[in-house]
Amino acid sequence: MNDVAAIVADMGRRARAAARRVAGLSTAVKDEVLLRTAERLVEAKDRIRAANEKDLAAARGKGLSGAFVDRLTLSDRVIDSMVQGLREVAALPDPVGESPRLWRRPNGLTVGRVRIPLGVIGMIYESRPNVTIDAAALCLKAGNAVILRGGSDAIHSNLALAEILQEALAACGVPGDAVQVVPVTDRAAVLELLRLEDDLDLVIPRGGEGLIRFVVENSRIPVLKHYKGVCHVYVDRGADLEMARRICFNAKVQRPGVCNAMEGMLVHREAAEAFLPAMAADFREAGVEMRGCPRTCAIVPEAVAAVEEDWGREFLDLVLAVRVVDSMDEAMDYIARYGSNHTEAIVTRDYARAMRFLREVDASLVLVNASTRFNDGGQLGLGAEIGISTSKLHAYGPMGLEELTTTKFIAFGDGQVRQ
Amino acid sequence: MNDVAAIVADMGRRARAAARRVAGLSTAVKDEVLLRTAERLVEAKDRIRAANEKDLAAARGKGLSGAFVDRLTLSDRVIDSMVQGLREVAALPDPVGESPRLWRRPNGLTVGRVRIPLGVIGMIYESRPNVTIDAAALCLKAGNAVILRGGSDAIHSNLALAEILQEALAACGVPGDAVQVVPVTDRAAVLELLRLEDDLDLVIPRGGEGLIRFVVENSRIPVLKHYKGVCHVYVDRGADLEMARRICFNAKVQRPGVCNAMEGMLVHREAAEAFLPAMAADFREAGVEMRGCPRTCAIVPEAVAAVEEDWGREFLDLVLAVRVVDSMDEAMDYIARYGSNHTEAIVTRDYARAMRFLREVDASLVLVNASTRFNDGGQLGLGAEIGISTSKLHAYGPMGLEELTTTKFIAFGDGQVRQ
Secondary structure, eight states: OOHHHHHHHHHHHHHHHHHHHHHTOOHHHHHHHHHHHHHHHHHTHHHHHHHHHHHHHHHHHTTOOHHHHHHHOOOHHHHHHHHHHHHHHHHSOOOTTOOOOEEEOTTSOEEEEEEEEOSEEEEEEOSOTHHHHHHHHHHHHTTOEEEEEOOGGGHHHHHHHHHHHHHHHHHTTOOGGGEEEOOOOSTHHHHHHHTOTTTOSEEEEESOHHHHHHHHHHOSSOBOOOOOOOEEEEEOTTOOHHHHHHHHHHHHHSSTTSTTSEEEEEEEHHHHHHHHHHHHHHHHHHTOEEEEOHHHHHHOTTOEEOOGGGTTOOOOSSEEEEEEESSHHHHHHHHHHHOOSSEEEEEOSOHHHHHHHHHHOOSSEEEEEEOGGGOSHHHHTSOSOSEEEOSOSSOOEEEOSGGGEEEEEEEEEEEEOOO | OOHHHHHHHHHHHHHHHHHHHHHTOOHHHHHHHHHHHHHHHHHTHHHHHHHHHHHHHHHHHTTOOHHHHHHHOOOHHHHHHHHHHHHHHHHSOOOTTOOOOEEEOTTSOEEEEEEEEOSEEEEEEOSOTHHHHHHHHHHHHTTOEEEEEOOGGGHHHHHHHHHHHHHHHHHTTOOGGGEEEOOOOSTHHHHHHHTOTTTOSEEEEESOHHHHHHHHHHOSSOBOOOOOOOEEEEEOTTOOHHHHHHHHHHHHHSSTTSTTSEEEEEEEHHHHHHHHHHHHHHHHHHTOEEEEOHHHHHHOTTOEEOOGGGTTOOOOSSEEEEEEESSHHHHHHHHHHHOOSSEEEEEOSOHHHHHHHHHHOOSSEEEEEEOGGGOSHHHHTSOSOSEEEOSOSSOSEEEOSGGGEEEEEEEEEEEEOOO
16 A cells, blocks of 8 residues: 555544544534634634745746636635634534434334434545635534545645644544544545545535546545536516516626526527517626527527537536527426536416426426525525535535434334344 | 447436436326236236246256245245235325425525435345335335346346336336336446436445445445444343343344344443353354353353454354443444444443433444344334445435435525525
C-alpha cells in the first residue's frame, strides 16, 4: 500500500472510532463546538486570510480564471457568512434521538424507529473553502464524523480552517478525529477515500458534473448527488400572464448561475401570442438571450433559433430555451425527456391541471404558481442544506440535518420469543 | 455493443417508460394485478410445475446439492405461499400519495413532502424462483417497474412465472414492461444491468455474500443490501436467567440458518456461573455446539475452545460463539468490533443499562428482553419485506413497501418569487 492509501485509510479508521463518540454527544456539546468555531473564526481572521493568500497567489500564478479565484477567496464577507452559518446550524433542532411513533405488536413487543446519525460522511468538493466549515457544521450537528476533501488549490485555506475546527473540538472535549481534512492534494486520495466502504457510510460530492461522475463511477460507498439542474416553467393556457412573467423572470434572472434557475420555458400555444412579446421585452432588458422553437421565433423576432443541444441544456447563464407546446401533456413529456429531476413549475389557474402536474411530474420539487428558485433547504423551511439530491434513494431534494441521519429500529420486550 | 448489452439496455428503457404509467396507477388496479396473479398461479400450477421440472432435472444432472435443489423446487407448499403472499401484499395500505404534513412559509408558500415510487428497481437474486413473485408484488404495489434477474438455474421457472405476471398485467390493462424477467442466463447480463444508471433507480441483491459483494463493486446504481447477520445476545448481570435461557434458545435454535439467528452469546461474569450450565444443557439437547472463551470452557466442560475466526462468524448452523465479559462496555465493544449492524439484544433487569444499550449499540434492530428472531418486516409490523438493509442510507433494517418509495417536495403558491 502506498503512502496516500495508508494516510487515507488511517483517517477512515480514526473517523469510524470517533463516530461512536460523536453519536453520543449531547445537543449542548455539539452546539458549543459550533459556536466556539464561530468565535475562533472571528478571532483568527488574520491567520485564515494569510493562509488563503497563499492559495490565491498560487492560483493567480497558474493563471486560473477570475471566477475561480473569486470562489477561492475568503473575503470578510465569506468569513462572516461562515460565522453566521455556524450560528444558524447551532440554533436548529437536533434530529438525533427523535422517535416519531412507537407501536405495540400483538405479542406485547413495543417497537419503534429512532433517528440516529449516519456515522462517517465523506465530503468531496472543489475550491470553495467555505464548504469546509459549512459541511463540518451540518455533519457534526447531525452527530456524524466527517472527512473533508476540498480542491487542491484551496489546501492552505482548508488546513487553516481545519486548525480552527480542531481548536474548537479540543476546547469542548470532543475527539479531533471527528472532523478531519485530507492533507494530501494528490487526486489519488479521492480514489482511496471512495474505497473505504467499511469506514464511510456516505459520500457527498459537490462541484461540477465531471467531479460528480468521477465519484459515482469510482465509489463503493453510497453517494448522494445531483449532476445538474435543468429546471422548467410551464405557462399553461389561461394562466395569469402577469404572474407568469414575474415567476419566469425571477426563475431566470434573479441568479442565473445556480442549479434551481430556469433553463427552459414551455408556453401553451393559446397563451403564446399574448405572453411571449411582453416576456421577451422583460428578458431583453435584463440581457437574456432566448433560443426558441420555430413558433417562438415567429412571435419573438429577436429570439435565436434553438438547436437540438439547447433542449435540456444547463446554461447557468442569461440564456433560455423556449418552446411553444400544444398541451400540458406535451409539456410533461418534454420535461420527462429533457428535465433533470430537479425543479419543475407550472403557472396555471386550472385546478385539475395543477393537481395533475404536481402528481405526475417527477422532480425533487414541483411547484404551482411559484418560482423554481425556491428549491433550497432554507427557502423550504429545512434550515441549512448540505446539497440537493436528484437521485431518489434516501433523499430527493434539499438535504438538511435530517437527511444526514437515518433510523434504526428499537424494541422493548419482556421476554418475547418467536413462535 | 453486443447482444446481451443490447437486450438488457432495451429492457431498461422499456422499464423506465413503463414506470411513469405504473406510478400513476390507482391502488385498486395494482391490487387487481396482484389478486389476478394469485388466481393465475393456482390455475396454471401444472404449467409452472412442468417448467420447474426442467430446471430441477438440469440441476440434478449437474449434481447440485440437495439444499440447492430444495430451494429451487416450486412445491405445492411454495406455490401456496406465493399465492398467500400476493393476497397479503394486496391487503396492505398503499404508501404512494401519502403526505404526512404540509407547512406554510412566511411568504405564504405551502410546502410538503409527498410519497412517490422510486421508479425502476432491479432485483438480482439466486435460485429461489418464488422471489420472482414476492419481489414483483412488493415493487408493483409501491408503484415501481421492476426488472428481475434470478439465478440461471431457475430460468425456466422464472420465465413461466413471468408469463403468469404478464397475463395478469394484460388482463388489468397495465403495460407488460412494468415487470420484466431477464431472459439471458449469461452472467454478463448482471454487469450490463448494473450500468444502467439512467434507467434504474435502485438495485436490490439477495443471496450469498459473494453475489452481494459482486453487485456492490460493479454497480453505478444505488444498492440496498446486507452482507450477513452476525447477531448477539448479551446476558447482563442480574438478568432474569430463565428469561435469558428462553431468549437465547429461541434466538439460536428456532431457525439457525437465517440472518437474524444468534451467532454470538455474551455473558456478564457475575451471571456466568449460574447461567451457563443450565443454558448449555438446553443447547446440548438441541444439538448446539458451543465454542467458548477460556472462562466459558472452564464452566462448560463440553464447550470447544473458540479460535479467533469464531468471533464474528456467521455460522448459519447449530454452532454458537460464547464469551464471558467483565462489563456491558466490554460487550458493546465486542459488538462494535464483531457485529454486522444487523440485530443485537440485551437481557437485563437494569433500566439504565437497557436504555444505554438501546441508545449506543449500532444495529438495524436493538432489542431489550426479546429474541433477535424478531428482525423481520412481518414481525415488526411493516407487512411484507423485500429484504433487510444493514447499510444506513435510505433504509436500515427490514424494507417494507414504504422503503420501496421516496418523497418529493411539492409547493402550492400564488405567485411567489424569490427576493
